[in-house]
């Protein structure tokens with residue numbers, strides 16, 4: 001059923017290219033989702049529509065005022081009943097593929113994007129969840145919101161097309177993906193591995209799993225730390 005995506009931001013124009021490009025555009029055109037960015041200033045008071053203020057207790061930078069955020073959140077909750085509200089903040093729960101899979105089963109998402117040094121805590125806790133896309137600080141939550149929506153929207157059944165291609169890919173199995181090749185068979189003296197041209201699907205699957213395990217061990221050993229191995233994986237690792 002149709003999912004609804006909305007972002008609350010003082011820079012709604014940042015989302016223009018996001019809605020109008022690639023798979024997200026296809027998801028909208030295909031009638032899988034709706035997507036829009038809502039201007040937070042519309043919920044601010046006075047002629048100047050101010051959305052930030054000095055921090056209590058002093059210190060540098062500005063803080064997002066609670067009233068526009070709270071009004072915006074309440075407005076979007078009323079328009080999109082049952083849709084979870086996610087506040088983008090570096091203090092949030094780390095975003096992962098497994099969380100993306102859970103979110104893809106919701107009715108959509110309302111993304112709250114802060115700027116400056118952060119949002120007033122009283123507004124932040126109105127969200128159902130605070131999310132971080134990694135341990136670094138962006139100038140605003142907009143890019144984080146697009147990262148999260150992008151990862152979630154491509155998992156909606158029917159959107160990616162090849163259904164299983166989203167299930168059978170890196171991270172969902174706890175490993176990084178196998179190496180990919182396309183034509184030409186030899187490029188600058190580098191040949192595509194013979195097995196991929198063999199037409200032997202069992203051998204190809206086994207080679208892919210082997211490269212996936214090897215690449216994970218070399219590039220992301222942290223992923224293997226608390227992961228157990230299947231019988232098939234153990235037989236490959238024994239070679």
Ligand code: ADE
Pocket residue numbers: 088089090131132133134135136137138139140141144
């Ligand atoms: N806003 C600023 N930095 C962020 C991050 N790393 N994740 C989510 N929202 C943010």
